Amino acid sequence: MPGDGPARRPRGPRRPLLTARDAHDALLSVVPTALALWISGQVVAGVEYASPAWLLAASALLLLGDVLVRPVLGPLVQVAGPAATVALGVAVQLLVLHTALTALPGLELRSLGALGQVYLVTGLVAVVARWLVGVNDSSWVVRDLLRRRPRAAAGAAPGLLVVQVDGLSLPLLRFGVHAGTLPTIARWLRTGSHRATGWRAPLPSTTPASQAGLLHGTTGDVPAFRWWDPELQRVLVANRPADAAVIEERLVRAARAAGREGLLAHDGASIGNVFSGEAAHAHLVVSTSRGGGSGRPYLRYVLRPFGLARSLVLTAGEVVKELYQGWQQRVRRVEPRIRRRGWYVLLRALTNALLRDLNVALVAEQLAAGRPVVFVDFLDYDEVAHHAGAARAESLDALAGVDRVLGTLAAVAASSPRDYRVVVVSDHGQAQGPTFAQVAGRTVQDLVADLVQREHPGVPSRVASARGEEGRGRVDVLVRDLAPAGHAPRASRRSEPRVDEAAGPDAVVVVTAGCTALLSVPDAPGGRLELGELAGRWPALVPGLLAAPGVGFVAGHGRAGPVVLGPAGEHDLLTGRVRGGDPLAPFGPRAAGEVLRVMRMSTAPALLVHSAVDERTGEVHAFEEQVAHHGGLGGEQNEAVLVHPADWVVDEDLLDTSVPGERLLVGADTVHRQLVRWMRAEGVLPAAEPPAPSRREGRAEGPGIDRAGAERAGAEGAGR
Structure with a gap:
């Protein structure tokens, strides 16, 4: 089932073109769309229908059109840019909708203006209706994406999916498991498929330093999120694309000098990260953003029926939620708190809705293509926690959304051409207090x-001044990618005070x-x-x-x-x-x-x-x-987490024992080394050198949270 711990499973023959579950999901997709068309017919002048049966037929025609146009558009968007792909996708959706409303004898569309209204109203109502009947839109996209692909034969090369949950600490993971905020991760831990181990994110406990270590095997000379660079004689800011490219170039040189290579160097995929990890397939990555490029990765996202409308509705909903929740904090006099206004309101909406959906679609594409390693960063929780607080209701809601995404991606991994194992890692935790x-x-x-x-x-x-948002760099990359090639959009040219x-x-x-x-x-x-x-x-x-x-x-x-x-x-x-x-x-x-x-x-x-x-x-x-923050020492900002398959055991020689009573991984570069060892032992990466010994054991009994790590976290918290 979606969300179950992705474990090793036997590979069967080619999957049937249409399974009973596919038909069930398709029916649940057609019915809400028909309901949405019926409501559109009530509120939009210029649309008439003879009977509700014709609305069901129109919904089925919409679904069929979506399936038929994708193979035709695939070669075209290969050379078209992302902006052209988005525009083309919306135009095709309108064309298919127009066909569905005019080709059937029981329906009548009187004007193009009415068509636009129907598109918007139908998209809005379809989103609400699907939510009410319990359809997971992302799961339907996943099944549609993978249905035609053959399952891998026994002995196929395995793969690895690494999901970074930005800002998640080990104590908060334990709380989320107990509170029901993280049901997907909790299921993995309780069934024994995975184990959660704490690791220390040392000073500077910030995303650029940790991703440098995780993806490139070295944290280099990264002292913070932003710093005065003596070589360039200016401030470097990790979420500015040009600066991130400079930082990554230095990281690659340092890694090469140490005999290491990027985690994704062997045909891997990097999605939504600060750095690429030397991936051949990088999308929404700050350091590699150049604008333009192929629009193919965006095709399935913009072509799914009313998918873009769904994301836009959810984005607008996040704006409303943020305004309400910020007002609630002021009314209840919650402390500490800050003003939650301005750019952040839109930033939260984009990171928790549109960018999240786009990341899921991009990861699904890469898994379906059989990339050996895929690494994706979801910064939803981290962005909200900065402004609301580490364990406030809206922050936990964002964390729950990421957990739902994990369930969807687990379903993708389970149906993909490779036998993917799933690892969840955070880059740091969060401390909290008055500013x-x-x-x-x-x-x-x-x-x-x-x-x-x-x-x-x-x-x-x-x-x-250093008040820029960490997530703003990802939004800038999206704006840059959607701009015509060679054109630097105003948003991506912005800078903090220089x-x-x-x-x-x-x-x-x-x-x-x-x-x-x-x-x-x-x-x-x-x-x-x-x-x-x-x-x-x-x-x-x-x-x-x-x-x-x-x-x-x-x-x-x-x-x-x-x-x-x-x-x-x-x-x-x-x-x-x-x-x-x-x-x-x-x-x-x-x-x-x-x-x-x-x-x-x-x-x-x-x-x-x-x-x-x-x-x-x-x-x-x-x-x-x-309100919640990281980058230094104290609180829970140094207590990062690594959720890995239970039969993958952390190597003894990588554990730091310099502090009495503690045995843990210290530093993202050490986590990188452990990931590389696991991948070599599994055959995900070629064994360029004899892999270091990595003990294997059976699945753990009971909840998989590392007890030594949990006791350590509790002891450290009590001592603060």
């Missing part, structure tokens, strides 16, 4: 500007990423000054930052190496010597090593400012306008 501006009364950019100008009044500091121009002497660049703020000095070598030199230029800067409410520590460069300063002490990262109170104590035993790693990067800032952890509530403060 720094709510605690300190002003933004960190304003604070830094004030501290700098105390010594140099009248000299403006270059401050780069500091690319010469900043001038005694200037400071401040960029924020979750609960971290990175301060660089453009006129200094590498953008960095030692703490003593900083004190000489701006004596009030570091003391003023440490005295601000909501600041936990400031990491800088001493003469002998990186040092962490706190309000009541300091921690030498090279020697481990602590004077006074240890500023890293609230952040756990791994914090020192992770801060040291970031401060040794070639892209490291002059100062790394990290917000505080509230000892009373465990809350962490974001330097951005986000």
Whole structure:
């Protein structure tokens, strides 16, 4: 059944052209469409029918037309761009609808204006009707997509589907299993087909760093979501297509130097990610977006009957839901909260409806084509959680939507030409708390500007605002792909406030990423000054930052190496010597090593400012306008999750045991190595070298959440 844990199953002969289940689903599709046509006939002037039976016939004709036109349009859209494909798809839907309303003797259509009204009304009503009768539109698309394809013979090469649930932590996964928010994952764990293992997303716990590790096997010199780049002398932002391309080029070079290759390098597919993983088939990927290209991947999405209308209705519904839920938070005085207005309202609607549906269609295409590895990122939950809160009702609703998608994709994988195994991974978790501006009364950019100008009044500091949305990059890519080839649409040319121009002497660049703020000095070598030199230029800067409410520590460069300063002490990262109170104590035993790693990067800032952890509530403060956030240390942002087949066991030599009582995967690059080992052992990837030993065992008994990981998560949470 859809949603059951995808396990190994015997392969049979070619699937029949039409199964009983297909006929059942087709009937359930025809009846709601006929109902929608009947309602259209009541509200749209210019449409008449002799009897309801003709509406059923028209619905069947619509279904038949959808099946017949796809083979004809396939070769055409291969050379047409995505924009032309979308336009052509809508035109064909209107043509088929016009034929259905004029070719049958019992129906009459009096004008083209009435045709457009019928299309919109029928699409709206069909969506509601299908929801009421329980038809999963995505599942019907899946069966229609795979019905004509032969099932693989026994011994066919296996495949792997990796679904990234952006922002999902291990504690929240456990809660979702118990609360019924994640029924698909819960079923996999309870039946023993899968096991959930926690892994640590170290500083910086952000999507670009984690996807760099997962897809390319190295996190490189990625210190945050955005940073001042000393080589390019400008700010790099990971969700800007041009910047993501620069970052990926560096990642590929670093991986090659380490003897690694992208996770998807062998004819894999990358869908909706920041980076490509060297995939030959990349769609809605930020780093490879060039505009134009083939429209074939979009064909099935735009041609399914009223599919685009469904997505648009759901998108509009998300706008209404967001406005209502934001109002509810204000009325109920939920704290912490932020203003949920402006661009975010549309962004949430697009990521939770249109982009989600498009991702499902694109993944289905790639699985049906038999790609060895498919990696897709769903950022629905992460985007909503930033503005609503990590475990608020609307965030859990978005998470439940992703779980439903998992059920659909499991059905695709079970019916595809390969024997696909399914892995679910997150890139980080989420911390939560009032923002720094709510605690300190002003933004960190304003604070830094004030501290700098105390010594140099009248000299403006270059401050780069960092309030852009993580999901906005995916929307920009969609807009860019739908534009004519060679044309850069205005949306994709947008940028956050830039500091690319010469900043001038005694200037400071401040960029924020979750609960971290990175301060660089453009006129200094590498953008960095030692703490003593900083004190000489701006004596009030570091003391003023440490005295601000909501600041936990400031990491800088001493003469002998990186040092962490706190309000009541300091921690030498090279020697481990602590004077006074240890500023890293609230952040756990791994914090020192992770801060040291970031401060040794070639892209490291002059100062790394990290917000505080509230000892009373465990809350962490974001330097951005986000209720739930990530990018640093503290809370649950470092507790990522890996849901994998239960007979795939994590290799002992990859487990980090440097902290007493802990044995876990640390870093996305380590998860990459484990995935590669599993794929080589399964035959998904060629064994270019003898694969590392990977123990195998039978399926686990009972719920598959890793008990050691769960106990660790509980112990760490209690200690915060």
